[in-house]
Amino acid sequence: MSTGTEKGTVSGLEATAQGTLPEVMAAVLLTGHGGLEKLEYRTNVPVPAPGEGEVLIEVGAAGINNTDINTRIGWYSKAVDSGTNAGGAEGFADITDSDATWSGEALTFPRIQGADAAGRIVAVGEGVSPDRIGERVLVRNMLRTYVGYRPYECWTFGSECDGGFAQFAVAPSRETYAVNSDWSDADLAAIPCAYSTAENMLHRAQAGAERVLITGASGGVGLAAVQLAKRRGATVTAVCSAAKAAQVRAEGADRTVDRGTELVAELGRNSFDVVIDIVGGPEAGQLLELLRSGGRYAIAGAISGPVAEIDLRTIYLKDLSLLGCTFQEDEVFENLITYIEANEIHPVVSKTYPLSNIAQAQEDFLSKKHTGKLVLLPPAAHA
Template structure:
């Protein structure tokens, strides 16, 4: 059902295959998706750029790739194998509309969805349930299905969460992927008040979200970031900020932190385990500095450490995130906004890492709507 005049065609960006920036194609003749029986059609207000968009495009998730994300972010990786180049290890179907973040308005519903939902302002859950495939199974919005890099998108009604907020679409679109990833890590590892938490890559989307979410739980936060971003991370709430590249052990000492929230990996990774106290917890959801690290297994078992790899998210993570937003407990960090057709510029700026927070993409102006 619909009360909004929906065109037959729309503008969007399609990924035509794994590779460089040339694989992103801006088109104005894409068919507007039609919602299935239990789905909703959303007019997109804003989306955002994430590491997973770039990692998927360049095939970084393939076991044939061992380098850091930026090594192939513009040209792709020749060593990537299309058969395992998606985050799930299942070959992607092309063309694909990417975009794991989406804030928008429901403009049509399937026949089994209440028409009362038309007009709702929503955020789409980026890690969606795939319960038929067993425990810890999920799909990523914008990967296994089309996402938010278009004027319209569809999703199961159960994955479109109503949100009541005075924030702009761009601000709301900065939350779903980064903040749910960070909240999932924090929840999975069980961050408690007064614990000392070290966060790598703290100026990025997930890292800056983790700083806010860990402080929300009254933890002591140590942030690692580029030297030029130290003061901004302190303003965000970090108690201690260490410029990236400095020896963390020299600054903090051995056995000095309870929890490591890692998004970077790379050459400095062994130091993270040296920093952890006995019984400490390590959680990871990214490896932008390189996925292959050196692990001394003795450190792992002699210190009774616990490791948490975090991809799958229970529904409660996104439900909590919506509540935090509606209560005004989180600060959106939109560094810059771009028209959707400038997606390659946005991704190049994203790779340059000269900002804190999120880069947001806006669809063509004629499809923008006023925030309520």
């Protein structure tokens, strides 16, 4: 399994359709928790070798996500009680390394981050058919192979193992999905983290042709949730900034509400069946008031802050279901591949950057001036 950049190289592997694989590659190494200075772009990183049951992917594009930044700055540590942006560029002065990741295990450094990876298989490890070489693929971002497919356990690609911020990446063959699509690599790389997070929330909430409220609706996950909820027949109300409202409506939202609006006063109590919350923070209590009796609240992010005050009476008197959404059943990602191939969804990619410009890309991501996704493009390994 790929657990760090110290892994052996591909020297000695058979040639691929594109020629002999290089022994070193360009990659961004995270050297520790902290600010943007902890991201080091290097061109002499050994190309990893796929182990048993793994494939080697030449990465065509890698999307940027909140989880990349949160992992870098150690935001998942319970020592942090503010939103991502408070430490997004400089990091946090005080974190506890032991709980600063998704899994709650200390991160090992250096680490190649990148939860999103789209590309082609160029080599395979023992036990994987060489017929897979040449396949265009997406890697599932929430990996179950390395934890024995135990329920509610997973590794995040680019956190507990090396990910897609490189020219080449290793991933489990079982969780590397062939995709038949004419989309660009940048479009495909916008899917794994954002769309699987959104689809998982809707799946867990069993959302259908109902009234659905989505927070943070102009970001990668939020815009994905708008598209995916509409695919399920929902009537969607989206919370976003006024400047981005037109584009959010263009992606399917039936109504938009300005971020910062007093939501209960604007929308009314008991007016939604499902709330899809990516923002968290102090408005969480209002969101529960918006739900009808028997409503469902799904959360998979807290960019506005991890600490909220809620009235427990609202939960039990209204028989609400609160769903924390991280772990994903296999069908969630498998469904996304189906949606892509049927052209039932399509991501919004606002801008692409060379991999070497990752710091600028993350600064732009934190500014939240874009809609949809920002994507990194590694240099071509075979010129």
